[in-house]
Amino acid sequence: MWIEKQGNIIDFTLSSLLRRKRKNLALISVYMLVIFFFASVMFFTHAIKKEASIILKEAPEMVVQKMAGGRHELIPLGYIEQIKEIRGAHSVKGRLWGYYYDPVAGANFTLMVPGEGEVEQGGIAVGKGVSRVRFLDEEDEMEFMASDGEVFGLKVKQIFSPESELVSSDLILISEEDFRKLFGMVKGVATDIVLSVRNPKELSTIALKIAERLPDTRIILREEMLRTYEMVFNWRGGMMLVVLSGTLLAFIIFSWDRASGLSAEERREIGILKAIGWETSDVILMKFWEGTVISVSSFFVGVFLAYLHVFFLSSPLFEPALKGWAILYPKFKLIPFIDFYQIATLFFFTVVPYTGATIIPSWRAATIDPDSVMRT
Amino acid sequence: MLFHPAVLSLYLFSILISLMVLYAAFYGVQILMRWNLQSGSELQLSLEKKTYLISTLLTYLFSFQLISLFSFTHTVEHLHPLFVGAMCAAGTLYVNAYGYPALLLKLFNFLLAGLWLILNYTDNRGYDYPLIKKKYLLLLLLAPFLWIETILQMSFFLDLKPDVITSCCGTLFSTDPSSVASEIASLPSLPMKWIFYLVLFSTVGLGLFFYRREKGGYLFAVMSGLSLLVSMASLISFISLYFYELPTHHCPFCLLKKEYGYAGYPLYIALLGGAITGMGVGVLMPFRKIVSLKEILPSIQKRAALISAILYLIFLIVATYPVLFSTFRLEGY
Structure with a gap:
């Protein structure tokens, strides 16, 4: 019986919505657009956060950097032995990496020395982005200018597969000898030291011990990197949402105004309904279903469009604001990450304010006196 | 922020x-x-x-x-x-x-x-x-x-x-992690089990009794309120442990996670619904003599009591299921 009543009211609501097609379509399209903007921002930040966390899973658990005057400096390889003495720390290694500005492409490349034997002296392996801007194929030669001004060429042995582009776009793998020659770096130092820890519970104890033995270093844990990325993207996404909240406010005012400005025809309709025995609460119920139909249809269309925008078109509208920028930015499609929580948050952001804005106008409509409307 | x-x-x-x-x-x-x-x-x-x-x-x-x-x-x-x-x-x-x-x-x-x-x-x-x-x-x-x-x-x-990397120092261990207590203090499990089942079963019984005889409305309402408190304490003390199959994890929030089959949602919704309808019976008790409510109030109260008893029963079943059927034994040693 209760369900039947709701069913009948929904029936009536749908037909009355369809009778005023043009007016309702205008509302739905504005509503949809608002949801589209919000959903795009949220999908994008969430997906990129996931992407970052997947990449960082492979990162070393702990990085030790030497500091001098508050700045990052090259670390002596002698530190490795001292760290190795700490129980629980293992695979302690020095890393060599840096940035090389390429005047031809006008871009910064990331240079890294991989494990021994992966790249031989005189050869390099480059990412897709590097090969794109420098028009490189395998077996081509790429010129570098060393820190002393000497120009020398290195042969491209390998180009990374496009799948790894997000991490490897601007990457060049180079042998240790060439790296030291290029940057004029003496033997016996590295850029930083990485290590892993057998028992993750000991991470902070070991970090503390390193900090005690080597007071001129700073220690960065992988967890902290993850946390920082999370915060940065939360912040960026949140900023975008705050910017967009103006849109939301405009939309709320619009829907409030639309819901309170009933046309003479609508007023007469409600008057007649009440005259034939509908109660105030029934009319409020009808208005509730009207709002639900409009919200749900706009919500689904808006979310669907945002999905296309972010995951198929790589969100051309928001990318620069959310991702940061670089000359050599990787081209990649985000892997779709959507969970119920995101959809729910989005729902709270859009549908709840709309509902809130229409409660009072729909009550006002429902308490119209039948005789006063029908007399006019 | x-x-x-x-x-x-x-x-x-x-x-x-x-x-x-x-x-x-x-x-x-x-x-x-x-x-x-x-x-x-x-x-x-x-x-x-x-x-x-x-x-x-x-x-x-x-x-x-x-x-x-x-x-x-x-x-x-x-x-x-x-x-x-x-x-x-x-x-x-x-x-x-x-x-x-x-x-x-x-x-x-x-x-x-x-x-x-x-x-x-x-x-x-x-x-x-x-x-x-x-x-x-x-x-x-x-x-x-x-x-x-x-x-x-x-x-x-x-x-x-949030504890994020700052420019001066990447290390965080200077802040003592133990200052953030991540475990909740809990009551001993065995006596808690007795109290829990005693209170919950008597609440359900009183609810059904009220439904049949319309007597003991105030007592039922008080018991529903008490059941809410006892259930909350029991969730922390032993029910959650059975869901996690871990003798140390007392968290009442992890029940809402996917890993535990979202068991928290039916649990909390049944519990809160049972408490509201049960206490509602008591709130309505003083108005039974009002003329315009004389006819309808008893039926509303009876319905509320029935709903409350059913919801508490659902809560009992969901909460007891892992206690009986998981391989985890809390007092096994």
Whole structure:
């Protein structure tokens, strides 16, 4: 019986919505657009956060950097032995990496020395982005200018597969000898030291011990990197949402105004309904279903469009604001990450304010006196 | 300050709820002062119309409050990786002093709003607005609590300082992780089990007894309230342990996670629903003598008691299932 009543009211609501097609379509399209903007921002930040966390899973658990005057400096390889003495720390290694500005492409490349034997002296392996801007194929030669001004060429042995582009776009793998020659770096130092820890519970104890033995270093844990990325993207996404909240406010005012400005025809309709025995609460119920139909249809269309925008078109509208920028930015499609929580948050952001804005106008409509409307 | 979208949406929620209750309370005061059913004045007519609006507002508010309750716990859970030492929602709530008060107040307000709706439902069934003054007194009581909740929740989120890398120093271990307690103190499991089953079964029994005989309404209402408290304590003390199959993890929030089959949702919804309808029976008890309610009140109360008993039974079944059927034994040693 209760369900039947709701069913009948929904029936009536749908037909009355369809009778005023043009007016309702205008509302739905504005509503949809608002949801589209919000959903795009949220999908994008969430997906990129996931992407970052997947990449960082492979990162070393702990990085030790030497500091001098508050700045990052090259670390002596002698530190490795001292760290190795700490129980629980293992695979302690020095890393060599840096940035090389390429005047031809006008871009910064990331240079890294991989494990021994992966790249031989005189050869390099480059990412897709590097090969794109420098028009490189395998077996081509790429010129570098060393820190002393000497120009020398290195042969491209390998180009990374496009799948790894997000991490490897601007990457060049180079042998240790060439790296030291290029940057004029003496033997016996590295850029930083990485290590892993057998028992993750000991991470902070070991970090503390390193900090005690080597007071001129700073220690960065992988967890902290993850946390920082999370915060940065939360912040960026949140900023975008705050910017967009103006849109939301405009939309709320619009829907409030639309819901309170009933046309003479609508007023007469409600008057007649009440005259034939509908109660105030029934009319409020009808208005509730009207709002639900409009919200749900706009919500689904808006979310669907945002999905296309972010995951198929790589969100051309928001990318620069959310991702940061670089000359050599990787081209990649985000892997779709959507969970119920995101959809729910989005729902709270859009549908709840709309509902809130229409409660009072729909009550006002429902308490119209039948005789006063029908007399006019 | 966190700029997480979910946190922003919670701000939006609580501001909306607070404004709604403020608006309703404003007319509540007018109704309390000026309500006179005998009068046919314009004011009285407009107040009668306003009661529809306030019922609608409060119905929305109640559902928003439920959503925001779950959304809050979920968000807090979601944020835990940002804080050193926080393993789940329980840890995040401990990060500052506002977390648990905000959550408890949310629960309390949800119960209060639920009781208001029961009063409202009953009032609408009587032809002469028999409970109108009581109803609006309760509303005036609810309003400040909702405002305090909003303020507490905002303070909680604004006061969260995530542990991120700063430019001067990457290390965090200088802050003692033990300062963030991530475990909740719990009561011993064996006596708790006895109390839990004793209280819950007697509540269900009393509910069914009231349904059949219409006697013992006050006792049933008190027991429903007690059941809520005992169940909360038992969830922390032993029920959650069976779900996690871990003798040390007492968190009542992880039950809401996917890993445990979202078992928390049926548990909490049944528990809160059972408590609201059960206590509603008691709230309605004093009005059984009012003329316009004489006919309908007993049937409303009986229905509420039945619903409450069924919900508590569902809670019992869901909570007992892992105790009986998981391989985990809590007192096995």
